[in-house]
Structures are given as C-alpha cells and as structure tokens.
Amino acid sequence: MALKVSGPDSDLLEYRQVDDWAYLRAGVKPLEEAVGSQLPAPEDLPPDATDLKQVLGGGWVKMPADSLTKNTPGQESSPSAIPSAQARQKKVLNGLQRLINREVQLKDTGTEGGAEHITATAPFRTLLTGLFDELRPLAADFPQGANLPTSKGLKDVPDKKITADFAIKNGTLNEISVDLAPLADTAKGDKSTLVLRIGKGDQATTPPGPPRSTWTH
Template sequence: MRRTVRGAVAATACTVVLATGLAACGTVKQLTAAEKVSDAFGRITDGKTLKAELSFGATADEILAFDKLASSKGKPMDRKTAELMAELKISVAVSADKPLKDIQSFKDAQSGADPFNALGQDPGFDVAYALAGKSGKSYADLRWVDGNFYVKADVDGIAQLAGENAGELKDAARAFPKVVQDAVAGKWISIEGKTLKEFADQATKAAGAKTGGASAAPSVDPKVASGLVNTVKDVLSRNVTFEDKGKQDGADHIYVAAPAKALADDLLKSVRPVLKDVPGLDKLPSAAPTDIPDKKIGLDVFVKDGSVSAISFDLAQVDADLPADAHLPVKVTFSKDAAEAPKAPEGATKFAMSDFEQIVSSMLGSSTGIKPKIGSKPAAAPLTEAQIKELAAKGIPEAQIKMLNQSGMGYEQIKKLLGSTS
C-alpha cells in the first residue's frame, strides 16, 4: 500500500496535467470524444471563478479492502488511517474580476512562468488553498488576496493526522514572538506582499554572497514554456486515445488512455532538447523509470454543460503487481460558478520583518545559551565594518551578519555563534 500511495500524487498529477495540456490546446480533432474533452477543458476558465477539489473516491471500507490486496507482505492499515484518507480533501479556489482565461498572470501560472507576476504585486486573481475534511473540519487554509498572503492551521488536527502530539511545539512557541504563538494557536496570520518581497530580496542577496555573485529567482522563459506545451501536445497526440462511454449521472463520460511506459519514454525523449538550457532540468533521464507499468492506463473525464465537471483516476493502475480487482480511485471535481471568492480574513496577526529577525535571533540564541527578549527588539552595539569583514571571513554572508546585529546580537555573541557552528 505504501509503495502504491507513494507514487499516487505524482501519477495523478501527471495524468491530469497531460490530459489537460492536450485538451486545452485543442489540437486533437479527429474524434468526437476528443473534441468534447478539448472543448470542455478550454471552457473551464471561461468564468471569473474556478474551484477544484481532490479527494479519494472511496469509503474507509474500500480503502481497507484495497490495502489488504496491496500490502500482503507489509503492515496492514488501521481503520483510523483509512477513515482519515476517505475523509480528507484538498481544494483550490481561484477568483478574479474578469474571466480567468483573459488574465495573463493566470496563464503564466498555468505554464509555470512567473506564477504570481512578482512578489509584492497583485497578480490580478485571488487564490485559496484548503486541507479539510468532507465533514467540514478545517486543517489548513492558505490565501493569496490582493497581493497579500494569509495562513491558518489547526496544529492539533494536523498533528493527529501525522500520529503525533502538538504539545512540544506549543511549548516551544512560547519562546518566540506573538505571531508564532498565534499561528500555533490556530489564528490567522498575514504577510504583506511587500514583506514577502523583502524576504525574497534578502534570500537572493544571501545566496549571492555565498556564491560570489547575484542569485536571481528561478523563472521559466515564456518561449521555453510555449515550446514545452507544443512538444507535450505532439507527444500526447501520438499516444493518447479517447473513448466515449456515454452518459453517467447527467454527464458525458469519456475514457482517456495511453500506454504508460511508451508515453513516458516518448515524453522524455521529446522534452529533453526543449529543456536542455533550463537549470535543474538539463539532465533528465533518457528513459522512464523501470517501475512504470508497461501497460495502458487511463482516467475518466466527465463533461457537464460543456465543461469538465470531474476527473477520476484509479491508483491501482500504477502498480503492475496488484490484482485486477484492486481499485482505489482519486477524484478531482471542478466547478466554475460555485466557488466563493477568497477573502482577506479579519483580525489576522501581521507577520513583519521584525518578527522574522526575532525568530532568527531566538533560534540562534538557543544554540549559544543567549536568550533574547521577545516582544521588543533587544539593543546591540552596531558592528564596525572591520568586525563585519572578520565575521564574514568565517563563512556567513554579510547580509546575515547585519541582520543578526540588528535583531539584537552583538559582536561577541555572533562570534561565539560562529565558533559553535563551524
């Protein structure tokens, strides 16, 4: 079971993205079923809102039955875990004041190029992510509204999901600023876009100081992104088949399938030349992983009122050793008009640069026996240029030395810290 679920997210995401990429490009027109899927994905961003929910399309009993077939040699899953898997769902809601397909930054986000248009700026659309139970219990919420970030988490609930206790984390939070204590207590925390940009700028400067040069944030050239889409489109048109299965619950049911190993090999062979100049992607393997099943796998696409309403993918397909009667469906549902526009929560505790500095000071102070005051910035004598150069020679960027000094650590304290970490 563990090996099957380990590749579940990747397999599901890849399959959905591949089908979406082909359909949205609208290039496969030789089949009526393909036309339906193409048009349906093309219309999914016609509206000003979009909501997608990912969950297991199985009950706890069905998950346990699947685990019994998949884990004949491993430790069986307990009912509590199965109930959690059946209960959890991940949702994403997007909202704008005009059709999403007309927003350039949204199209960039879909292609992977500069998803938020630039930190500290309003991308033109709002986003809300949520991890929740189907019964309504909320575990985590993240929102990007008007260019600002908001987050809230149920620390106790998440700890229970992981089989842990949040007591130690709550005790440790007492040594940190109020914003950390509020976060652990499950309250909303906000970070302004300009503060995020300041974080990013400092990280870039620190990385540049380490490498001896500037370190720009990674991005994808729009031309490369476009070339990749076209390449993937061509590969899919050679491998993917569409079969109209008729009506199911008022929706058109279309089965989209492809030979898994052949598709993966073809994709790798085709995209390597396109990505050869992209850092980190220039050394892709020449062949698909050996554990990809050498058989046809597929997903079920449901189209209602001309737009995609759901996608279902059976995770059992990714494990060639499972018996034919093993099934564990993952379902993604889509809605264009039922998504509530993400809103900025009231009363959120603001996370500022001073909080970040105090957190760093607190963490580093605990390793050196220094206990800085929390709630007010402790005073420290400004470092001289000679002291900064001396400390930087020990391997820490000058930007970080100055930040530690500004957060309350003096020359001797920073020197002691560097001596304890070298």
Template sequence: MSPLCVPRRQGKTINTARRTTLAVATSAALALTGIAACGTVENLSAAQKIQKAADKLGEQHSLTVEFGLDADPKVLRRASQSDDPEDALSPTAAKAVGKLRISFSVEASKPLAEARDKDIKSFAFSVGSGKGAELLDVRMVDKTLYLRADVDAFGKTFDTPMPGADELPPEMGPLKDLFAGKWVKTDTSALEELGAGADASGKKSGADKLDSKTQRKLKTDLKSILARRVTFTDKGEKDGTDHILAKAPARALLTDILGAVEDVSDKVPAWRMRGMPTEKDLKDVPNSKLGVDFALKDGTLSGVTFDAAQLAEPGDPVKKGDKFDVVLRFDEPGKITAPAGARELPQGKKGTIFGMDPGLLLGGGPADVDALSKADPGAESPLDEDGFANDPLFRKEFEKQLRKEMDKQFGADWENGPMGDEIEKQIQEQLKLQFGDKAAAKG
C-alpha cells in the same frame, strides 16, 4: 516542523516500485486534461467533448481545482502493513489519508485562459481531509498574504504526535499564532523581497517559459502520440454527469511523452527537469491499458478520476477492484475573502520574510539574505530524503521527544540511576544513526 511533512511512522502506503508507478502513471493520466484543452485530440468526437469541456474552464474568471484521494481505509492499511508492519497506518490515519484533499482556488480579472500573474486578484490554497476543517490555509487578497496552520488538529487527524505551538522555541515568537491555528497576515512584498521568480543575478526572468515555437512543437508531438496511443470512449450519462473513458498502454504512452519532453529539454531550465521520471522508472509501469475517467457536468469538465488499483499485480496488497481512486475535481469557488482578526506579522529587516532571520530562526547564525534571494530554486537541497536531517530545529525537537520517551520508560530521574550511562549511550547512538556524527546536545 511543517504541518505538511509526512510523519515518519505514517508515511508509507505502498512499496517503492508501486509509488513510482502510481506517481508517473497518475501524473500523465491527469495531464490528458491539459492536452485535450490545447486542441490536440480533435480526431474523436468523445475527445472533442473533453476539449470543449476543458475550454469552458478557461473561459471562467474563477476556478477551484482539488486534488484528492477516494480510497478505502482498509486497503490503505493493508498496503502499509505489507511495506513495514511497524510503519503501518493506524485506522485513524488511514481514514484521513483515504480522504486527503489539496485545494487551490483562483480569481482573475480576465478569463483564466488569458490571465497572467498581474491579472490574479486573489487565490486560496488549503489542505484537509474529508469534510473536516482545513488543516492548512493560505490566502492572498488585495496583495495581503494570510496563513493559518493547525498543527494540533493535523496531529489528531493523522494520528501522529506533533509539537504544539507552545513547545516552539522562544525565537519563533510571532509565528506561534500561525501554528496554533490562528490567522496571521503580511504584505506580499515580504515574499517579493526574497527574490521570487528572480534569476541568479537577482533580476526577474522570463526564462522559465517556453517560446512559442517550442510550445507548438511540443503540442504537435503530443497530438501525434495521443492519436497513436489513446482511445476515447463515450460512456454515457450517470446522475446528470457525462463520462468519457480514455485508455492507453501506460508504459508506451509515458515513454512517448517523456521522449517528447526530452526533445525540447534544451529549451527548459535545468531545474525544471529535475524530478522527471527516467526510462528506468518507467520499467516499473505496467504496459497494460490503463483508463482515466473524465466527468463532464453541463458541458464543463468537473472531474478526472484515475483508479490506482489498475496498477495492481498478482501478489500486491492492493487488488484490482479495491477502492483506490486518485481524483482531480473542478468547480467554481465561493468568494475568496480576507479572514477577520488576522494578526499582522512584523516586516522587520529588509530581505527577511516576516522580519525574521531564517538562520537565527533555526538556531544557527545569521543567514546570508542576499545569497538566499539569488539562490537557484532548483538547486539540490542539503537535506536528505527525510527532508530534515540538517534542520537544527527538527533535530532539537527529535532529541527532546526521544528523552521524553526515556522519562516515560525509566522515570524522570533516570540520568542519576544505575542505567543512566547506558541509556544516554543509547540516545547518542540513536541520534548518530538519525543525524550522522553531529554531537548531541543534552536537554
């Protein structure tokens, strides 16, 4: 199981409507940063400050962008308990989720505003909580990819059982180091061989990018929307940081932005449009004015904060005034370096990442590597909403943990006891409920 998957019992914090509202409102609010950087809001002096501050980020050769939460654990617990008491976040998990951070750093040979893929010298991606150690690390330095995932630490941080590296099946072989929190490495050509960025014919394609005419139209439309819907107010300086508040009627702004994107949708690959909110989704968004705080340090954009508690309505577990901030932070990274002692993963058979056949890795037959390399990256996944229903490795681990639980409750020899048949029947029913009509494999 990926250390990034949301635990089944720790995955909810707000109800479905609130999740949809938060997702679309936050995304649009944070997108104002890029819009300002494109020079589309020059009609107000406060907006001009944001534009210039964002432009400064583009002048840098390196940047760290961190997405995170700054939320009161008690608020998260209260919200998760209202969804489903059985799925409520534990105090430990709520504390970790409340300080969740996802960070991306990049170094380029050119200013970032001008840099293209070939100009990227190194990058780093990490996931963690608060000031604790990183739970997932990915780095690319000198065309070598480095990875580390501490599954055990992830489980303890988010208070959820996770299979240890020693529990992984033998066929996972060299990947055990990866999930044990040790660094592993491979040449980035292993990724390129999977056809990253290729079209259906297997050739590199630039079709993902909007043409200049379409870009100009979209920017012009967004400029008109912002001029009509958004107000910018200079809130002055606090602790050496300037703050500017942008406010807009959420539903009206999002509806206008969605319309502008749909107007150019025929120029965008269909798979890029998947997951976009619909007009039905936007009905859950309040039409009251929502604010986004832009922080400027020494004239450079340093943060964007959206108070998600603004979405609260009467009767909601999250109340207005609760601490529930969604934050985007910008900073210059330290030097991105290659970690010492990383174990080299085998390249093996051409076309298989790390030299390991993905089909055999999951306990099935050999995979069609050519088909995988040419697959549409936006194609519908065969997995269900939980993401793992058709994953043999996940199913095997799920059944293993289920039987362990029976051992704890009824003793290790329950299969030979008077309740053995009934317990086995319950296990089969649970597996059928979870995975459908597939036959369960004992052991």
C-alpha cells in the same frame, strides 16, 4: 484565489490570496494524523521562530503575495540571460501537448448522468516523468527551494497504466476521477478512486481578524 485541502473531519491546509497579500494556515492535528508523526509544539521552538509558531498554533500567517516567488539575494539574473516567463510557458505547453499526443490514449465512453465522459489512459511513471521534464523550464518561476523530481528519483514509481475519467457537462469540465488501485498491490477488482469536482467557488476574502504575524522571508 483560495485553496483548501480538507480531510474527512477538518481542514489540513488553507491558502488565500487577496490583492497583494497571501494568507496561510494549517490544521496541525489533522496534518499530524495524515503524515503519521507529531509536529513540534509552538512552545518548543526558538523565540525568534514567530512565523512557524503561528502556523503550528493553527493561526493565519500573512505575507506579501510575491514573496513566495521572489528571488533571494545572489539569485538575480540579467533579463537577457533567461527567457521571458511567457516564452517559458509557451515552451512548456507545447511540450505537454507532445507528451499527451505520444503517451495518452483518449476514448469517448458515452453519456452518463447528463455528462459526456472521456477517458485518458497512460503508463503512470512514464507520464509523470515526462510531465516533470516538460515543467523544468518553469523552475525559475517556482518558490525558492522547490525542486522538481528527476527521472532517477521517480524510478520506483509503478509504471502501470491508470485511467482518468473526464465528465463534461454543458460544455464545461465538471469532474475528474482517477482509479489509483492499479498503482497498489491490491486484489483484482479493488478500486481506489480520487475524485476532483469542479464548480463555482466562493469569493476569496481576507481571513477574519488580523493575523498576529507577518511573514518576513
């Protein structure tokens, strides 16, 4: 698999997984501009922070693909103590289905540009809180240190209704667009649309040149 997050001018973050290895690199300058603060320079880090130096230098870091989800010492649990991953996933899917049936209003809005359009409308904070609540059974599968927000942590999120538009072309989901303007204090009629286009991706390949560092976590 391959995942890339890009800004208007360059890549912010790129992740690849090929066979048993994962590769990660960051666009430091674009990330600094995106978050509005300066990251440490590699030369300012301790000598033993080789992996972090590699990332902040814009290079690739190589790590075993399972190192992001493997439990650290002291976290082991007996197989009988926790449900299987398959059972947890089934529970989450059932919970998400109930959440959508309860909170989301679906509407067929017709055909445009050769694609069928269906909209889904829901109160943002209610849906987000419910989503994280339903995902909690999968927390055991998350990387170490990854915590899901609680309802208390989401209390300041606007609970205004937002609408996602799903474009389906030739029986396949082609595009998802969400107008985020209702979540901001903008003038009536303003739009701020987030668009996700879905298409055939490139084959994930090992980055050119061997990474100079291997993640040791």
